[in-house]
Amino acid sequence: MQELGGLGFSEAQGDLLDVATGFCRDRSPMDKVRALIGDDLGFDPAIWREIGEMGWLAIAIPEAHGGVGLGIAEIVPVVEQMGRRMLATPFISTTLAAQALIIGGTEAQAAAILPKLCAGAAATLALTEAAGDWDLVQVKASAARDGDTLRLSGSKFLVCDAAAADWIIVSVLVDGAPSLVIVERADLPADALRREIVIDETKRSYALTLDRISVPANRLLDPARTTATLAHLQLVANLLIAAEMTGAAQSVIDYTIDYLMTRRQFGNLIGAFQAVKHPTVAAYVGYEKARSHLYGAAHCFNEQGSGEIATRMAAVQAERALAFAADRSIQFHGGFGFTYDCDAQLYRRRAMFSAALFGDEGYQKRKLADLLL
Amino acid sequence: MQELGGLGFSEAQGDLLDVATGFCRDRSPMDKVRALIGDDLGFDPAIWREIGEMGWLAIAIPEAHGGVGLGIAEIVPVVEQMGRRMLATPFISTTLAAQALIIGGTEAQAAAILPKLCAGAAATLALTEAAGDWDLVQVKASAARDGDTLRLSGSKFLVCDAAAADWIIVSVLVDGAPSLVIVERADLPADALRREIVIDETKRSYALTLDRISVPANRLLDPARTTATLAHLQLVANLLIAAEMTGAAQSVIDYTIDYLMTRRQFGNLIGAFQAVKHPTVAAYVGYEKARSHLYGAAHCFNEQGSGEIATRMAAVQAERALAFAADRSIQFHGGFGFTYDCDAQLYRRRAMFSAALFGDEGYQKRKLADLLL
């Protein structure tokens, strides 16, 4: 039988949870979330600056590179609260790029870039391709060596926050092997990025054309660690996205309850009808399970075996909880739920987008079956 | 895309449905069903005689052998009503044995036995083995040729109604190939049959020890048709068991509704609470779907391809409908539902037993995936 991990909660997690809870609530009321939908950048640079100043970007970066030297576990409460308030920033993208450099970068790359990320610069990953496969080693884009230069070709999709990123870490085949290479903003031809139309209008992602991009060979991350880095990135991404979805699940349930406590039909508040009340309870139970899995995964993230299991379970339960809670929220809001003005759709769209990035419930469960059985 | 069958209802089906509805209701009230639980034989020979006299056993037997010459479709309404009232008889077992002889028997065997079955004699099949595999060609029991004699060895399980059967048609390996052989009551040593303890106390099944049983070689069914016969038997069995479960689903829903209309809690009939009402509606919807699939399968049973698909769909939906309706019936009867005196358990047990005989929902769905996709 496979050992499963437990749950713990560090003091640092507690402190960050408290701060993030207040900050995200204050900075990201729903009217602001909706206002940013129409904004091309999609987030408020002032808030992004604040986040940098608070040192949240430095949390999991080693002290040697100007970071705080804590772990992914301490990032989880921050992202959970961002998800709860739908606070849009390149925080997850930048954190993932930092992890790529920490695990897979050369000392020179880490030393050059990580301090800037601590200071508030944005970065992102470009791993997804047209086939839409979540297996990150299925790479078709490539980089051809030309002396000391790498000439990239192919396309990447769902490159989150690319327009705000100073660095994009791209997966390409070099000499037939999956590799990671750093592309700087300055390397991008004018039309290299195309903003994508995605189901979650609060998110920004871009298609990236690699043709006509050339970078020096020293932009390659350590080839020996590519596979390990990609595996690590998939787990970190799934954990942080699970955190974001779990926070969103809490909000959409609260949002639904507010309506059930104000809307009357047949002379009763509709929350009094068991046909509405009991599924709402089911949604709430699903959310609490998701939160337990989330902090369990955060706690044992670095453990061999149980860390991956816990992370994938957290991703499965977070998606289930948010998708179900938001789906029922649309339904229980009745006619209003069918309108664009009802926030329920924002959460339902969030669930679809989040599940699409690094593996949905079905994908995670297949991985879990092989890990557990 | 795979063609799916439609639904029709013959005049003969209508007539038989009317007669069977009244007969089963009158002959099998629940107190009688419960009384027969304590009876070793498990059914009322007088009622079995009546059934023979009404010619129900002759329905699908060719006129050449004393039958009516109708099809399986006309047996469905009869079995549906038997299941509805939990009327215990060897009817399904005998029908299956007759089908084995019609499809796989020699002319001599058919001529010798079928007329007696029309007249009301009982027979059954012995196909299941210890491994509990539903793939009927997975046979380990065997028959060794010894001149004109076949010496049987091995064991069979879940041989329904064996104690009442004059003939048992057994699957054995002959010269390494699955074959069917007719064993007569007189061939059985005293202790060949052991009554089994099964979850459905209204049913009778037996373990059959084949060792020390010898029969003349002419008891072998046509070897060339063994595979086709086993395939046919699995479909007929699934269709008739689906009919039985569908009828039972209707009863347990009616039984539940009666309680919801009489039991009061918190000053209301409990049927007024949506937490009870809506799942009961779901059970009812499941039953109506099952009945549509049942009569659809009966209608196109003999069609290539669509017949098998419709039959397996009917089996899946019937099991789902009965298992869910009975499970919820136990729950909604509250404390009384947890007692032996509440009939809900009889239906839940029936669902478990029925699913075990020739393939449960999961098994059928895997077959359907290969047939449909």
Place this chain on the structure above:
Amino acid sequence: MTEYSKAELDEFAAGADAWFRENTPADPGFMLPLTFMEVGTDQQFDFLRNWQRKVYEAGYLGAAWPSEYGGGGLHDMFQRVATSAMRRYKGPILPNAIGLNWTGPLLLDIGSEAHKHKYIKGILNAEDIWCQGFSEPENGSDLGNAQLKAVRDGDDYVLNGSKIWTTLGNYAKYMILLARTDPNAPNKYAGLSFILTPMTVPGVETRKIRKLTGEYGFTQTFFTDARAPADGLMGAEGQGWKVAMQTLEYERGARKGQAGGYISKEVDPFAVLKLAAEARRDGKPVLEDAVVRDQLVDYIMEAQSLALNGQRSRIPGLNQDRPMGLALMNKLVFTEFAREVNQFAVAMQGSKSAYYVGDPSATDDGFWTRSYLNAFSATIGGGTTQIQHNIIGEHVLGLPKTR
């Protein structure tokens, strides 16, 4: 209904088959609505309105409605074979849903001669689009509580108030309106009247409502001293609830008499197969995944359940215990199935499920995601799924009313 010979029917069926084979339009190059509730653009509306007129003029719509009012005057079987032919060639939906499926039958059953002569033909040829004015902002599921005021003044009713979720409200020429004519009635139901109301008179304004899909669909309709002729009254004053309930029975298929054709496409789970075959996980087609296959079997079975329920509902011998059961559960089963299968189809797309309508990378231009979101219009509108459970529990199973 008039008598007919099998030969006549067969000939008619052959004609219908030939006509739809030739005349069913090809893909117009823009997305066509799956249901009448999804008509969002003038382009879509004009296309569908022309299609309905064409079908009617060919004699394959309203074939069983009385000829003196514009129908075909044939036996119901004729319309049924025509509808089957329409389905066989996957023709677009008919847009004048409320006219064809509930206003028309209502008028034919309880309308005056004048009503029938005035309205039936326009319903069939899509000249006169109808909408329904039951729900109000404060009263969605609780229709009996409708508050829109109708005050008799000479030959008119003067209308003040607002109706919401009006499908096709911005195209409709008439509305079937549930209004309160007597605020002091002994109970909320007794104060209601049912009025055929023109939408093109002064004081009637419609405002488009933006749907969760981001598109514009139905409207809210505002009445400010708008005048509706009193001869539009259906039933007597104060009988509005009874007439409205009868109307809902047509909507739910519990009463017959619809003009024929269809107003929403059947969900085809086999179309999801295509997605599953295209999407890849770990380099393999998702369709090879046994779990996905198992779920596809469920959806194919559910589609077959709906088809078989429909066929069985026409066989009295198989509906003896609860005759209305199959008819009353159809809306519930169909609408929830549509929501679920479209949701599943979204999940089949792997990372491409991140895209939406308009992105070049989107699978089928976001058709499935939009369909999933649109599916709520049917699980909410026309009596929510929760209300449908009450209806079946109370009217079919005889369970007590939920207070």
Place this chain on the structure above:
Amino acid sequence: MTEYSKAELDEFAAGADAWFRENTPADPGFMLPLTFMEVGTDQQFDFLRNWQRKVYEAGYLGAAWPSEYGGGGLHDMFQRVATSAMRRYKGPILPNAIGLNWTGPLLLDIGSEAHKHKYIKGILNAEDIWCQGFSEPENGSDLGNAQLKAVRDGDDYVLNGSKIWTTLGNYAKYMILLARTDPNAPNKYAGLSFILTPMTVPGVETRKIRKLTGEYGFTQTFFTDARAPADGLMGAEGQGWKVAMQTLEYERGARKGQAGGYISKEVDPFAVLKLAAEARRDGKPVLEDAVVRDQLVDYIMEAQSLALNGQRSRIPGLNQDRPMGLALMNKLVFTEFAREVNQFAVAMQGSKSAYYVGDPSATDDGFWTRSYLNAFSATIGGGTTQIQHNIIGEHVLGLPKTR
């Protein structure tokens, strides 16, 4: 709670681990109950009662209860590590559930000095088995409507009426009884009192009830002019509802103070793996079936959800928004999970799922089928799953009461 050093705790933990390693009994050769509600035979009862006494005498039960009444007088952490050790070695359940988990804590919180001295020790050493008398034949979920009459007569209450679903009723020495002392109270709740009642006095009779499993389990208890000492009154007359609700909070884990150990086994989905590995379909182990594997993952995840919920419920920083949520949902999640996973385990057995307890061909002697049927005792008893949804919806989410 008393202070302690980490060293003391570690030493205690080591001792507990060693003790349970040595003393946890081997399989007795007959089926042991999974929960205290399944104790069906004297053989089972005697075995479990001896086990509880042994655990108590070793100092690993009631370790955190006050020493003056028979407890260990230690900090709660000591009992927690003892219970963990008991779980680690999969010890049998403790049978005196109602004493250990709700009567005991209730007495310690609001009982008199006399009550504590009289009852606590007997609860811990299983000398005095306790049962609960809340439900009545006509009032299962609706406890507030309890009708059993208690009339004050001198120093006694004279009891007439009946209680049902009394777990361990035939072994119990005492019952916590919810009785009606004032039939004319302003509302049904105000007429109730909560009385510690002896089961061994004249006029108290128990009748065993046959369970859906075919076995005999709990009882119905009949009171005919039975006399209970008035000093058994908990709280004042008329406060019975309040005391009963407090009791249910211990039962639901919403209040702490239980003696420790466990009264029901955790469901272990990994045990189902064994079945799936044994059963065969088309000649292949069911465990190779991707659909079965997918379902097993769900059940393992659900077991892990329960474990993680339990751990998180003890971390205040992760329970700030709805502090009672995790505690109040535990019963709902646990009992439904048990029903579902056992039902699934039955289905894993292929054609062998036809067999039941006692048949030589039955898998694990019918353990799974019996467990599935027994699981309803928990989805129905102690507040049905439907009632649990109301409790969470109203007390945790603040939704309006269902009338």
